[in-house]
Amino acid sequence: MSGRFVRSSKYRHVFGRPTRKEQSYDNIRISKNAWDTNLVKANPQYLAVNWEASGGGAFAVIPLNEKGRLPEQLPLFRGHKAVVLDTDWSPFDDSLIASGSDDGKAFIWRVPQGFTLRTEEGEDVKDVAPIQQLTGHSRKVGHVLFNPAASNVLATSSGDYTVKIWDVEAGSPRLTLKHTDIVQSLSWSANGSLIVTTSRDKKLRIWDVRQEAPAHVSPGHPGAKNSRVTWMGEHDRVATTGFSKMSDRQLGLWDIRDPTEPVGGFQILDSISGVCMPFWDDGTQCLYLAGKGDGNIRYFEYEHGKFEYLSEYKSADPQRGVAFLPKRGVNTHENEVTRAFKTVNDSYIEPISFIVPRRAEVFQGDIYPPVIGTKPAMSAAEWFDGAEGLPPKIDLESIYEGEEATEIPASSKPVSRVPSTSTMLSPPKPQPEPTPLPPKREQAEPVKETQQLSPAFRSPPPSIKEQTSSIAQLASKFDDKEESSSAEDDSSSFEEVPKPVERHPPKAVEKPVPEVTEPAAITRKLSSPVSPTKLAAPVSPPKPASSAAPSSSGISSASQPASAKQSSATSEQVTLQDIKTLLESQNRTISGQSEKIAKLTEEVDRLKGVIGNKS
Secondary structure, three states: OOOOOOOOOOOOOOOOOOHHHHHHOOOOOOOOOOOOOEEEEEEEEEEEEOOOOOOOOEEEEEEEOOEEOOOOOHHHHHHHOOOOOEEEOOOOOEEEEEEEEOOOEEEEEEOOOOOOOOOOOOOOOOEEEEEEEEEEOOOOEEEEOOOOOOOOOEEEOOOEEEEEEEEOOOEEEEEEEEOOOOOOEEEEEOOOOOEEEEOOOEEEEEHHHHHOOEEEEEEEOOOOOEEEEOOOOOOOEEEEEEEEOOOOEEEEEOOOOOOOOOOOOEEEEEOOOOOOOEEEEEOOOOOEEEEOOOOOOEEEEEOOOOEEEEEEEEOOOOOOEEEOOHHOOOHHHHHHEEEEEEEEEEOOEEEEEEOOOOOOOOOOOOOOOOOOOOOEEOOOOHOOOOOOOOOOOOHHHHHOOOOOOOEEOOHHHOOOOOHHHHHHOOOOOOOOOOOOOOOOOOOOOOOOOOOOHHHHOOOOOOOHHHHHHHHHHHHHHHHOOOOOOHHHHOOOOOOOOOOOOOOOOOOOOOOOOOOHHHHHHHHHHHOOOOOHHHOOOOOOOOOOOOOOOOHHHOOOOOOOOHHHHHHHHHHHHHHHHOOOOOOHHHHHHHHHHHHHHHHHHHHHHHHHHHHHHHH
């Protein structure tokens, strides 16, 4: 395993757990329209599904707690004169939903209180009517998307190459973003001040919405098929999925301050022909990619400025539409970090729980950071007047305990990672070269360049004489001086203690001797006698040097007495004799064991013969 490293991550072992069909939402007639949309949208209470209906467009709203096979007759949300193409739930009101249709209109709906799909026997099924109509587009409305920070602000994209921003309370469009082709996907920034779009002209546009002008226009995915985009929460990054010229599915990461090209280039996923639907989870910093026409859902973790592949949920059932639940609706008791709803065979919807496997039965605060609650950061009027901000967050631990959601106080909220509009849209400035700091002052507090250090934090500089004397002292410390006596040589701080001879045996000058490190170890194991001369060698003090020799001659062992050479040769002869004796003993043991094995083999053959005769 040397050379292999495993990246540390809390979500490395996240797995997708499917649901049995009995616990799914069965007997559903999903729209067969070919418009590229997710078909389903979810919030903590309801699930919206584009319905295959006659006599105009409709969609169904299914309470999440009503699982199993649904009745044949359902109360539908009717009002459009053509097929419904897209829906979106309000992030701050779980009963408010918007829809866009092929008839060029967007409607606002409210789910009735106590809404249910199951009616009493003999009771008529009543459809739900819209509470408001938003009219202003000349072609079909393909996408609807609520602002994630301001209440009752809605964006709609249309086949007339425009994106309109609506004040839902007033029922009128206030802003218009003009494109040159059909918009294929759009996504808001976390503070609701910017919006990013992809269109059929293969362009990626980042809009300063209230200026009604694109801040950046750059080439997107080069393929001819549809591309998708999602804003990565409070980061100044967006993620896109699309196709290459060779129809390979791609993943792109973009810096909105300089989106001329994706960060690190496009990442090729596979060669499947279906569009990849991206979903960003700001709590876990993970990106989920669900492919149309296949049953797989990949997920990546965003860390250190890039996507790290985690794993993949695989299924044999293909999907046409997928929706992800907002983080405040997950089951914290089962360590569920997110939940997806996928359509299967256009007949039922299957929930998929993505779970962090842990044995602890207490709240796991490290995988559940504070999340966006149901309170907006501002009203629609404040947003159109230019206000910016992030919605307050809630603590999921209070929901885990079964209490009312606790809002995180404004004073303890983390600093927003989404800068102001002017800062986000400006290219990154080059960092100034760091000024070298004086030695031994790394822990000092940073001070602005325009300020001067106070004399209280700095001692007076040393004089020239003090600097000269200190340098001379350092130089004299390493001077080579002649030793005056053997006592001074013994007390020197550079004296080297001689090492044991058996670890580094000296070689004979007249005849080279092979290395005997391993036999020496065998000899020690056998506790064989060793020459007393060899044991005494490391302990013997070094010979005093002559008065004319420098002090460094006491460190090196250049000259060896003749007696040391003789004792070394004697020691080696004893060691070789011990090895020879040991090898002879082992040979005798092996011969004896071979004879016993031969006898046992004969006995086994004899027993086999006896058993064969009896049978």
